Amino acid sequence: MQSSSELFPVALISAELRGDLCEDVYRLKPANSPDISVELALTRLGVAGQEQNRGVPVVLLPGSFSNRRFWYSPKAIGLGPYLARAGFDVWIAEMRGHGLSPRNRDYQRNTVAHYVRYDLPAIAAFVFEQNSQPAHWLGHSLGGVTLAAALGGNYLEQEKVASAVLCGSQVSRGYWPLKIPPVEWLGRLIVKRMGGLSGARLKRGPEDEPISLAIETLRWHGLFGRFGDAEQDWWAGLAKVQVPVMVVAAQGDYQDPPWACEKMLKQFGSELSEYLCLGKKRGFSSDFGHVEMLISKEAQREVWPLIGQWLRKSPQVAAELSHAAQAEAGLAL
Secondary structure: OOOOOOOOOEEEEEEEEOOOOEEEEEEEOOOHHHHHHHOEEEEOOOOEOOOOOOOEEEEOOOOOOOOHHHHHEEEEEHHHHHHOOOOOOOEEOOOOOOOOOOOOOHHHHHHOOOOOOOHHHHHHHHHHOOOOEEEEEEEHHHHHHHHHHHHOOOOOHHHHEEEEEEEEOOOOOOOEEEEEEEHHHHHHHHHHHHOOOOOOOOOOOOOOHHHHHHHHHHHHHOOOOOOOOOOOEEHHHHHHHOOEEEEEEOOOOOOOOOHHHHHHHOOOOOOOOEEEEEEHHHHHOOOOOOOOOOOOHHHHHHHHHHHHHHHHHHHHHHHHHHHHHHHHHHHHH
């Protein structure tokens, strides 16, 4: 089959109509990482009959133990279809070994560092090749953490990012026992002996997660740990990120509490930012939970429209800020 890209081999593995939507599923084989067996599934959603009228691209990143169905149900319900019907060019990514992305040869060694260094840049390049407009990126939970890491590590070109939206994403919630080296070592040993993290067994979701990802997370919270890899401090790098950023937290989220999500937002250097906490005290119908913030009838009514508003306004406001800064600099000269 002829490649759908001039960047690297890309196969269109399915093209279907889902009610009023068209669904194209691509499989990318970028061969840009040490494990050349990696293939990445990328689903595009658009309104049927309007394939040539593409709006601003939005890339959606699922969290841990999850896949594209977090954003897009078989009945075409979800934030993905909502944004597609609102005129956005929606792309749903699945990390290596998740969903329609086959398990790579070194699956158990996969880490966030691999995602941000190799996978997200390949996805960004292909989306930009198909739609040469700056893309919005939106991640839930680990998807948002991965997005933050890619920005902090400068693996995504900021001029090609319209905005970043992090939902229920943080790295600041402390686990003080892990600061004791023997406890961290014991934790690593237990994780390694588990042989894998089963989403079904742990009742966390439909997907499994590799051992190395869990070990990487333990290292972040260790005594001398940091949000980064051996080469870069992603947390420090966030201070240099200037793209508009929105953080969505949920008052009833005990896994990724609001204060930790807000701390992530404050680490960004962006002039344009917005913090949205979903709870009764903020005028919402309930104290949303970690998943319910995006998957629930209440989210459909109360949260999706707010995210849509942000995606529409952020590039325009950012451009106005940039023009104002340039004008101010000119006056100073």
